[in-house]
Amino acid sequence: MAKQRDLLIAYLDRYADERAENFRALFKVVDSAIASNNNEQLALTLNSITQIAKSSPFRELANLTSVRAALDDPDHKWTF
Template sequence: MSIHEIAQSAYGFNKLTESIDPTECFQQLISQYLEYKTIVEQEKTKRREIKAWEKTTIAKINTYRDFVMEYLDRSFDERAENFRKLFDVVDRAMATNNNTQLGLALDSITELAKSSPFKELANLASVQAALDDPNHEWTF
């Protein structure tokens, strides 16, 4: 079966060659191809922009992560040292039967245990946000 016969049966064309202008067909083909190439370039540009945004965002996340990890390391190191010193005070107070010093040291240990370094991290995040905001007004 020829193309002419398929066109006749499917679309009801009597003469396929008379209803299609080859020049117009070729111009539409070129026009569609050029539109395709434009869209391809636009999408490539969008992908490059997304990649650049991704790299920037990942770098920011990694920087913030490093900052948080360093803060937590130092904070927990400081807390551990404070606990060690307070337990040394407790040991000395028990050795000397100094109940007042023992009570104060145990209260300090309890207060230190109640506090969380994560609360301070939230405060640091709000300070960072204020530093990043050019319209933030500082009052001293």
């Protein structure tokens, strides 16, 4: 069970790292759009930020039955 927990924690850590990097990159675009007075780029980028903020790693984990089966399967391939 500890190994399964470690896999889940590793997944969540990688998801958080990727999410943070996406936010950093998008906020650089926001800064650039503001500096260049590009309202269209600003709107598109803010929409992207909102979509990422709405997303959750737990959405994929919502079906606990399939998650449990994946955790119990030593040959399950986790994708990050």
